[in-house]
Amino acid sequence: MSLTKSSPNNHNSSNSSVDKPMKMVDKFVSELQQLDVKLWIEGDRLRYKAPKETLTPDLLAQMKDRKEEILSFLIQSNPNNASSHESLIAQPEYTTVEKVAKLSYKEFVNSYLNPLHPVVITDAIQDWKALSTWTPEFFKKNYGSKEVTVDAQRYQLRNFIDLVLASNEDKPCSYLKDTDIPGLFPELLADIEPMLLYSQYNWLLSPMLYIPAADPVKQRNAFLELLIAGQGTKFPILHFDYWHLHAFIMQVYGEKEFTLFSPVQTEYLYPVDVSSNRSLIPDIHQPDLEQFPLFAKATPIKVIVKPGETIFVPSGWWHTTRMLTPSIAVTMNCLTNSNWDKFSQDLTRDLVNSFTSFKNHQGKLTILESNIYSYLDNLGKLLVSLDPN
Template identity: 40%
Template sequence: MIPNTTYDKKKQPTIAKIDKVSNITQLELIKNYIEPSIPVIVKDATKEWKGMGKFTPDFFKKNYSHITKTIKGKTYSISEYVDLMLASTPENPAPYPFNFNIEKQAPELLADVTPEILYAKSDRVKHPLLPKFMLNGTEVYEIFLGGNGGSFPFLHVDVLFLHTQITQLYGSKDFFLFSPDQTPYMYPREDNAKVSQVDVFNPDYEKFPLFKKANPIKVTVEEGETILFPTKWWHTTQIHEPCISLGRVHLNAANWNDFANDNFLSLQTYRPTVARPALLYAKMLGKLMNLQERIGL
């Protein structure tokens, strides 16, 4: 399968649209999309997932009402939130996002979202030699609930320059993506260069005139579909119906150095004594992973 792209020899391919593919092998996924850093939607990655059809609003309301989330200063139980998301409208949207770490708060559900998609020749996020503290600030697995009219609060690049995988477990979701070469139009915040100052759904062109040059790709990810996109792609989402998603982060050779360097900067703020050793360790671990993948370990 040839992706819908136009090529510049000096740059990454410019994406005209995001392909939706089925029956793609792991090797094809790596060759055609992951290695060239092209976003893609896999339509049938969840065909064996027990969670499909099981993870409904009613399921979470009945079985996980103890899980809570504070959004804009107010705390909701998942039971309360499900009622809000089902009644949500564009005029009166449920607060968004209601998200929680599935590994910590509902680990028994992980078996229902397998087999996993690998974003490389190995799953570096789960490598036994990668310390968990080096993933501080992100969640490997995260459930998101939202209702009609909800939208993610800001346009952003994911923490630690991790690659992104999002599967629609229930309902659909619109994604708005901007390629990395459009970063000059995104007006990154001074205190956090991975977050845009622009309200993508109501942009202030007087304040952010370069955003007029931005060229988003809008795509709807339907129930059962999985979108995968590489780091440095700016993105946000919008919802038009009750929606439950599963987010998953990925590491591979392409983003390893960015991850290691960003982790170093993060550690300097809260664990400065280990920042430099962690950076050196990450560099060595990356070389080991490269070797393991090359020889098939």
């Protein structure tokens, strides 16, 4: 579609047919903006952020039906960015992470999940028994003889808990993570029920998503994991979650500070490589700006998550944490239609890279990549059709 408007002396029927729908979509976008709905583009997806209860079912249906029109309009309205859908259009102003309560699942989907906006939900796990029972002393007393691996070192849990309780800003302990609760502490699953409302339609748990080469990672990320650390401990890496998965972190004991960066900040965060979800910056709290000068342009968003609170970290959002007290949390990853495209791209890349026998046959690799992506595209459509959302 041309970026040049027709003149009065050159107003043929073709140009009229172009201008009319553009004016219609312009009016629709203006109406959305008057409702404080922010629109932007990420990849080839239309993203949005709106105040609660602003987007009625009718408006959502119109946005879905007119997605391609809106995308074209946003690109044409920003000609400097027209060559790339990766460029952000009408960037939403993310300066804080909201804390909300009594959030319905529908409100969560419309205001946070689909627009990829982080949020802290203050009452999502209010009925968990763990809130009144899980403490460092609880794990030391009841599971002290359990062996856990922390930073490639084996500990009896009682000895690691001693390190947690002695940890401080000057001498922080290591971070217990990647610990599968169903595998190591199956009897504790009853303490963390009911299931988190906002993760109820998690495609990672669908038996239809069975890909043998990827299943170990899928299974580890789909289930609940235990996180334990002491005061002053920091998560070791600034990252976003593997395969662009969403993350829910449920804080059970203690307080934890999250530092987040929007995906549009990526150019300032020094990813290991173009497809990496990890930053080269070893400590964002004490960055070496001579080595990483662009980091000075990054805009962090900080929020303290307290016991009983749950933070939703959307796909592609960079984050890391710092313990303000001894801390116990539970985490899980989530896959829905909102992050399926990025997930498919990441998984396709990793699967193609795993076929070392094709490395010297670019043609075979191209066909393989096309077949995998086509399979995932069709699988995504099937999962969408089965999703009640």
